[in-house]
Amino acid sequence: MAVGKYYEAQRQYLREIKPNVVFSTRKIATRTKLAEEQDWICSICGNPMAHDDVSLDHIRPLCQGGDAFDERNLQVVHPICNANKGGSWDGKRGYP
Numbered sequence: 001m002a003v004g005k006y007y008e009a010q011r012q013y014l015r016e017i018k019p020n021v022v023f024s025t026r027k028i029a030t031r032t033k034l035a036e037e038q039d040w041i042c043s044i045c046g047n048p049m050a051h052d053d054v055s056l057d058h059i060r061p062l063c064q065g066g067d068a069f070d071e072r073n074l075q076v077v078h079p080i081c082n083a084n085k086g087g088s089w090d091g092k093r094g095y096p
């Protein structure tokens with residue numbers, strides 16, 4: 001998988017906010033790649049995201065049967081938008 005331009009910044013940011021969690025290269029690369037594809041626009045509220053204010057979201061939540069790893073079920077959003085969304089789902093987008 002191609003590592004995005006902001007990969008290193010994302011890795012450092014995650015290390016700072018969650019020092020006890022080990023994030024896989026794949027997960028950080030996915031966040032960065034999706035953010036770049038979305039032009040750093042939050043999929044939920046449509047506003048720009050700072051490079052240190054990005055959260056990986058499952059479009060169809062795992063609790064509703066969404067796929068955990070397939071990129072068709074992933075988007076990047078603000079952490080606060082992700083928290084507000086919780087386990088809700090519009091029933092349309094996502095995978096499967």
Ligand SMILES: [Zn+2]
Nearest residue numbers: 042045078081
């Ligand atoms: Zn947002």
